[in-house]
Amino acid sequence: MNTTITLGEFLRTRRARLRPEDVDLPDFGGRRRVAGLRREELAQLAGVSVDYYTRLEQGRVGNPSEAVLDALARGLRLDPDEVRHLHRLARPRPARRAGRGPSAQQGPQPVRPMLARLLEQLTDAPAMVMGRRMDVLAWNRAASALFGDFERLTPAERNIARITFLDPASRELYADWSSCARENVAFLHLEAGRRPDDPRLAELIGELSLRSEEFRRWWAEHPVQDKTSGRKRFRHPLVGGLDLAYDTLRPADDPDQALITYAADPGTPSDDALRMLLSWSAAPVA
Template sequence: MDTPAELGSFLRTRRAGLRPEDVGLVAYGTRRRVPGLRREELAQLAGVSVAYYTRLEQGQSTGASDGVLDAIARALRLSPDERAHLGNLARPPRAGRRPARRAESARPATRRLLAAMDGVPAVVLGLRFDVLAWNPLGHALIAGHLPADAPEHPDDRPNTQRMLFLDPHTRELYPDWKGEARRAVSSLRLVAGAHPDDRRLAELIGELTMKSGEFAALWSRHPVRRCAFGTKSFHHPLVGPLELDFEMTRLPDSGGQALLMYGAEPGSPSEAALRLLAREAVAFYAP
C-alpha cells in the first residue's frame, strides 16, 4: 500500500467534510474553490504552519509527533479510530525485509472453544478477514451455501470481505447490504493502515477494487471504524428474518485473529429462528 498517498487522501477527505462554520471560522460570501476547509484554515486550527501541513498532506513529512497528530485530529474532529488510523499512516513502519507470513490457522484450543459454543454462531477470522474456522451454527448462519470444510483449505478459504462484495448469496443475506458494506470497508481500512506492508492484504484490496465498483467507491471515501459490536439484520434462506447482536473479540497472541459471535434477544422471534437454524445445522453435520 502506498502509505504517503493514503495519508494525503485520508486528510483531504476529512478536510473536505468540514465547513468553516462547523469549526467556528467565519465563512464569507466569496465562492470557495475547494470543498470544506482550506489547508491554511486547517493549519490555523491545528496550530501548525501551512507549509508543514502541506508537506504532511503530500506525504513528504514523516515522523510527526504525537502532539502534532493530536492537534490535527482535534481540528478535523476525528474519532478515536480515525486518530489511530492517522497515526498509522503518518508514521508507517520502516521498509525492510520482513519474514513471509505463514498461512494462518486457528489454534487447537480455539477450535475446542468453537465446538463447545452450542447454540451460538461463532467464526474465527484471520487478520485479512479469512474464515479460519467456524462452528456448525456459524457456518449455517453466514455461509451455508459453501462446503463445511471450506476454512480448511488455506489457498481458497472464504473471506468475509470478498463474500460480501462478490458473492450474490452473501449479498442476499443482508437486508441492509449497504450498511454492512460500509461497516466492512471501515474495518478493512483500519487493518490496512496498521499493516501497510502486508502483500496479501494489498492483493485483496486490489482485487475488490477491480471487481466491485461499490467497493471502490466506498474505499475512496476512507471510512474508518472498528466494528467490534452491534446489531446485524439477516434474511436467512432457511429461517427468514433474524436480528442478532454480535461481538468481535481479538484473540491474544494470534497475529490479529478474532472470534466473531452472534446472539439473539431471549424470547424474541430471532431466538426461535436461531434455534431452528441450529437444528438444521445439527442435521447437516450429523454422520
C-alpha cells in the first residue's frame, strides 16, 4: 500500500465533509465543483501556502512537520483517532529490524499468556482475543455460543472483518449490520496506517474490496476509528434479541492484540437470554 497516495485520499475525504460555515469561514456563494472545503480554504486555516498544501495532498512533500500536521488536524476538525492516523500516514515509521518486520508478522501470532488465562476464567461472558488485521486468535465457549463455531473455520478464515462482510449469517446476527461493518472498515484503516508494509493486510483489504461492494464503497470514504468500547445488538437464532456492551483490553506494551469481552446489563431481558444461551451451549473451549 502506497502511504503517500493514502495520505492524499485521507485529506481529500476530510476536506469533502466540511463546509465553510463548519469552520467559521465566509461562504461567498458560487457553484462549487466539488463538495467540501477548497484547498485554499484549508491552507488558510492551517497557515500554510496553497502550493505547499497542494503538494502535500499530491504526495510530493516527503516529511511534513508535526506542527503542520497538527494545524491541518485542527483545520479539518479531526478527532484523536484521526489525528494519530494522519501523523502515521504523513510520517510512516521505518521498517522494523529483522525478527520484528513484515516477514516476522506473517507466521502464527501467539496469544499472550495473561490474555489466555483471562480468557479461560471468563465463563459467563463471550470473549475473544483479536490479533493483527482483526484475526481471531482465541475464544471461549460463550463466544462460540454467540458468534458461531470458530473451530469450523480455518485460521485464515477466523477474521472479524472477513466474517462480517463475507459470511451471510453475520447480516442476520447483527441487528445493525451496516454500523458494525463500518466500524470494521474504520479499524482496518487504522491498521493500514500502523502497518503500511504488511502484505497479508493488503491481501485482506484487496479480497474484501473485490468481493464486497459495500466494503469497497465504505473503504473509499476513509473512515478511522479504534475499537475500544460500545454496545452491539444481536438477533440470535436461538434466544432472539440481545443488547450487549463490549470492552477492549489492550496490553500497553503489545497493541497487536486485545481481549474483547461482551456482557449484558444485570437484570435485563438480554441478561436472561444470554444466560439461557450459555446454558444450552456445549461447545468446547478453543
